Amino acid sequence: MALRFTIFLLTIATANCRIIDHIHQPLGKQLFLSRRVVTDSSEFDGGVLVNDKGKIEAVLKRDVVNSILTQQLDNLKVIDGGNLALMAGVVDSHVHVNEPGRSSWEGYVTATQAAAAGGVTTIIDMPLNSIPPTITLQNLKTKAASAKEEIFVDVGFWGGVVPGNQRDLTDLIKAGVVGFKCFLTDSGISEFPMVTRNDLAEAFAVLNGSGTVLAFHAELSQNDKSTACSGPGCPDPILYDTYLASRPDEMEINAVSFVASFLPQTDVHVHIVHVSAEGVIPILEQARNERIKAGYKGWRGGVTAETCNHYLSLSSEMIPPGHSEYKCSPPVRNITNKMKLWEYINDKRLDLVASDHSPSVAELKGSNFMTAWGGISSVQFDLPLFWTEAKARGHSLSMASHYLSAGPARLAGLQDKKGSIRPGLDADLIFFDPDASFIVTPQVIRYKNKISPYMYRVLTGKVMRTYLRGQLIYADDELIDGPKGKMLLNEGF
Ligand SMILES: *[C@@H]1O[C@H](CO)[C@@H](O)[C@H](O)[C@H]1NC(C)=O
Ligand SMILES: *[C@@H]1O[C@H](CO)[C@@H](O)[C@H](O)[C@H]1NC(C)=O
Ligand SMILES: [Zn+2]
Secondary structure (H helix, E strand, C coil), X not given: CCCCCEEEEECCCCCCCHHHHHCCCCCCCXXXXXXXXXXXXXXXXXXXXXXXXXXXXXXXXXXXHHHHHHCCCCCEEEEECCCCEEEECEEEEEECCCCCCCCCCCCHHHHHHHHHHXXXXXXXXXXXXXXXXXXXXXXXXXXXXXXXXXXXXXXXXXXXXXXXXXXXXXXXXHHCCCCEEEECCCCCCCCCCCCCHHHHHHHHHHHCCCCCEEEEECCCCCCCHHHHCCCCCCCCCCCHHHHHHHCCHHHHHHHHHHHHXXXXXXXXXXXXXXXXXXXXXXXXXXXXXXXXXCCCCCHHHXXXXXXXXXXHHCCXXXXXXXXXXXXXXXXXXXXXXXXXXXXXXXXXXXXXXXXXXXXXCHHHCCCCCCCXXXXXXXXXXXXXXXXXXXXXXXXXXXXXXXXXXXXXXXXXXXXXXXXXXXXXXXXXXXXXXXXXXEECCCCCCCCCCCCCCCCCCEEEEEEEEEEECCEEEEECCEECCCCCCCECCCCCC
């Protein structure tokens, strides 16, 4: 891979260089240059000036860059990416790290190394499948202790709402969780039971007025067709359609209607994770409109939804028999559904795209779709997966930044720190080659279990470099140095 970077250090040896004081530039600054600086709403030729604390100080058009470069600046490091796009790092608000407790599935080192290699500079860890799950302050401390010293990108945490932990929620908010997640159907994990209407009413009462987010795995349990049938005469569990039929659109649609029924009694922001069935979007929009009419002032009427790269990249027709690496819940649906989700992306009727990176060991997969563990690992490929589909549809890089960086940062309450190229934010930056391509292979994959429905696929767009708070953490297919990530929890935690 040809290195297209020009890096030069302007070290004009004029001690006490006055120019620096004159234009208010202390030492240790960096100027990132690109012909394609990408924000979530535009693209231009210019640069990003980063201060010695790793924060973005200024976003500059090329003419301003040129005038800075004609000055003799002591120790201004200029990093010129040429035609590579300079973008905000990806923020993935839906990642299951699984450590401690299920660290054979995934861990902080491998998950965050995969993230760094994919230009993902912040991940938000889900409250399950670790043991313990993040449902009490004590459990959050246990998680944080295992993440500490191990993280290559910044890591925030979701808390969980489960039956009986209402009294733990306020402590978790004080500690700095970005919000809470709950399940309306069996989570598949015994330590993280689903909630009932009563549990939810209690949780909403506690969370009301707190400004937090309650996120839903929105499939409403029905008479579970998945386990009802076994043996001769039952549909073939090796076929994907058997699994798909066991989790129809209605499960999602009923769940979202159920969630909407709580909205008149609460001011809590509700978020639907991993929307698969396109039919839920109009229901959410109606709920949002009613809330706004009732005077709700917050972001998107306090009603948001994410979808995942697998729903935007895959469709049920292409899933071969016995290949449970394609299994997730809610399931990947048909091509009509996928096209509709892209229509919603195009019209900005969805709010963000996340990975739902949910790994497991190979032994839990196997060829039976009904019994295999559901979960797709893809945190490393967030941007190329989205871009492969988006580019083919004629979308811009700004669109990718909007859905993969700004949207998830906003959901996590990190909009003043992460997710955009704007003065005052962390210089979490990537150089991305939107025209390069690469093949997903086990050698390329950095997360722990090298299982993927994208194996041997060609993806468009390659992350060339990743910077976390101004520090280079990944370049030329290699991680640079040790872990530099921080936990995004409140001070004093
Ligand atoms: C929720 O909080 C809002 C203020 O943000 C208040 O107006 C409303 O009455 C509260 N609802 C409940 C059910 O306590
Ligand atoms: C896709 O699924 C939807 C809902 O399950 C169905 O109405 C539609 O006919 C299907 N389309 C195709 C092409 O199979
Ligand atoms: Zn998940």
